[in-house]
Amino acid sequence: MTAHDPSPHHLQLTRDGQLRHFLTLDGLDRDLLTDILDTADSFIEVGERTIKKVPLLRGRTVVNLFFESSTRTRSTFELAAKRLSADVLNLDISTSATSKGESLSDTLLNLEAMASDMFVVRHSQSGAPHFIAESVTPGVAIINAGDGRHAHPTQAMLDMLTIRQHKQRFDGLKVAIVGDVLHSRVARSQIRALNVLGAEEVRVIAPGTLLPKDVESLGCTVEYDMEKGMKDLDVVIMLRLQKERMEGALLPSEREFYRLYGLNREKLALAHPECIVMHPGPINRGVEIESAVADGPQSVILNQVTNGIAIRMAVMSMAMGGQVAERQQKAERAKA
Amino acid sequence: MTAQLDINQLLDELETGLRRILEERNVTEPAVIGIRTGGVWLADVLSKRLGIDQAFGELDISFYRDDFSRIGLNPKVKPSSLPFDTEGRDIILIDDVIMSGRTIRAAMNEIFDYGRPASIILATLIDLGARELPIQPDVAGRVLSLDAHQRVKLRGPDPLRIELQETGQ
Numbered sequence: 001m002t003a004h005d006p007s008p009h010h011l012q013l014t015r016d017g018q019l020r021h022f023l024t025l026d027g028l029d030r031d032l033l034t035d036i037l038d039t040a041d042s043f044i045e046v047g048e049r050t051i052k053k054v055p056l057l058r059g060r061t062v063v064n065l066f067f068e069s070s071t072r073t074r075s076t077f078e079l080a081a082k083r084l085s086a087d088v089l090n091l092d093i094s095t096s097a098t099s100k101g102e103s104l105s106d107t108l109l110n111l112e113a114m115a116s117d118m119f120v121v122r123h124s125q126s127g128a129p130h131f132i133a134e135s136v137t138p139g140v141a142i143i144n145a146g147d148g149r150h151a152h153p154t155q156a157m158l159d160m161l162t163i164r165q166h167k168q169r170f171d172g173l174k175v176a177i178v179g180d181v182l183h184s185r186v187a188r189s190q191i192r193a194l195n196v197l198g199a200e201e202v203r204v205i206a207p208g209t210l211l212p213k214d215v216e217s218l219g220c221t222v223e224y225d226m227e228k229g230m231k232d233l234d235v236v237i238m239l240r241l242q243k244e245r246m247e248g249a250l251l252p253s254e255r256e257f258y259r260l261y262g263l264n265r266e267k268l269a270l271a272h273p274e275c276i277v278m279h280p281g282p283i284n285r286g287v288e289i290e291s292a293v294a295d296g297p298q299s300v301i302l303n304q305v306t307n308g309i310a311i312r313m314a315v316m317s318m319a320m321g322g323q324v325a326e327r328q329q330k331a332e333r334a335k336a
Numbered sequence: 337m338t339a340q341l342d343i344n345q346l347l348d349e350l351e352t353g354l355r356r357i358l359e360e361r362n363v364t365e366p367a368v369i370g371i372r373t374g375g376v377w378l379a380d381v382l383s384k385r386l387g388i389d390q391a392f393g394e395l396d397i398s399f400y401r402d403d404f405s406r407i408g409l410n411p412k413v414k415p416s417s418l419p420f421d422t423e424g425r426d427i428i429l430i431d432d433v434i435m436s437g438r439t440i441r442a443a444m445n446e447i448f449d450y451g452r453p454a455s456i457i458l459a460t461l462i463d464l465g466a467r468e469l470p471i472q473p474d475v476a477g478r479v480l481s482l483d484a485h486q487r488v489k490l491r492g493p494d495p496l497r498i499e500l501q502e503t504g505q
Binding site: 018035038039041042044045046049050051053054055056317318320321322323324325328 | 396398399400404405406407408409411412413414415416417423445448449450451
């Protein structure tokens with residue numbers, strides 16, 4: 001299914017291929033991903049002005065619905081919504097393990113009664129934003145801010161924006177994703193985005209215990225030896241070791257992991273001399289990345305944060321735009 | 337059928353009009369801003385004609401349009417770029433065609449987000465009337481009134497030319 005598939009069953013897209021929810025990168029084609037990156041470029045310019053605000057979402061209400069805690073993602077979504085002139089409500093809701101489904105539905109009904117126009121959803125269960133998008137009142141846009149191990153599409157897109165800023169292209173790029181791919185929704189979305197945008201090779205570098213079983217089917221090659229894997233890289237994306245999700249004996253020890261898969265200056269020297277270093281944050285210094293690398297000249301980690309605001313502004317305004325255009329078209333058809 | 341208007345004649349009108357207003361208002365260091373796409377081509381030409389060395393600005397008003405709530409976001413938005421500080425500056429704002437006045441409203445809102453200018457002079461190549469807002473150009477190359485089946489379009493940037501099209505409806 002492509003972005004321009006007119007099927008009304010495509011949850012994320014309107015009939016004419018505009019974004020109306022942003023749940024996953026699956027089903028979105030290269031043109032649409034490029035439109036998102038181009039729109040974000042324009043919002044970067046807005047962020048450099050005296051008044052860093054545009055009136056696109058003026059009078060609309062955005063609810064940040066975080067069932068799982070997050071500082072960076074939530075605050076960049078909040079800032080993005082405010083720079084679009086929306087009113088923002090932040091709700092941090094910790095889920096009770098037994099009644100997630102039920103509490104989700106009830107919470108939604110209450111929030112819809114407050115005439116919200118957009119929900120930004122983070123949830124520990126894969127598929128929660130999708131579920132909400134299926135059941136929400138028409139006209140309300142849903143943005144996925146990370147669901148379980150499934151997807152984190154705005155993070156992947158801000159990474160793509162960062163890569164394009166530094167490399168100006170995707171064709172011919174060799175990109176590695178290193179570390180805890182098993183627990184990473186970011187990695188899944190990144191692999192997808194890199195493939196759609198035409199990167200030459202996406203390599204995952206990790207111990208077998210931290211790779212999902214079907215990892216190659218996501219569209220990547222696998223390397224267990226990091227020193228071999230660093231060769232010719234244009235971009236290396238380090239993942240955070242998700243200590244809170246480690247159960248059982250996936251790793252011998254943190255020290256052992258750092259020795260084998262931590263990015264230090266020696267390993268980085270094996271990559272292309274202009275290789276950029278990325279990390280979605282928060283970084284664990286000395287666990288997956290050496291401080292001298294994280295703060296070094298090849299690191300673009302703080303650019304990623306700045307780009308996160310612009311990407312979220314792009315996705316929010318495009319999805320809201322798709323919703324309003326769709327509502328307008330329906331009203332016109334009803335009149336005719 | 338496609339007719340053409342003489343672009344040079346219209347540019348002469350704009351240049352003369354702008355020189356007169358700059359003198360009347362005693363503006364010595366104006367900054368030029370063109371609205372994408374046609375206005376940017378004209379900003380280039382008029383900056384040269386008026387001997388303004390300061391690089392001109394380019395405005396993409398997509399984020400300020402008043403029809404977002406009906407048609408959504410223009411997917412082909414490009415970054416605006418103002419290579420000067422608008423605070424306290426005398427601005428010459430240029431667009432190819434003025435009709436409803438809504439584009440100019442959006443452009444002025446955007447300019448003010450960069451800083452408060454001392455003044456704005458509005459120049460448009462063609463004024464089609466049919467205004468929906470109380471906004472008037474200070475200088476227009478030509479005032480035209482089109483029939484319902486006629487369209488006018490600036491083509492460019494090289495060569496710059498005006499097309500008057502009959503849609504045959």
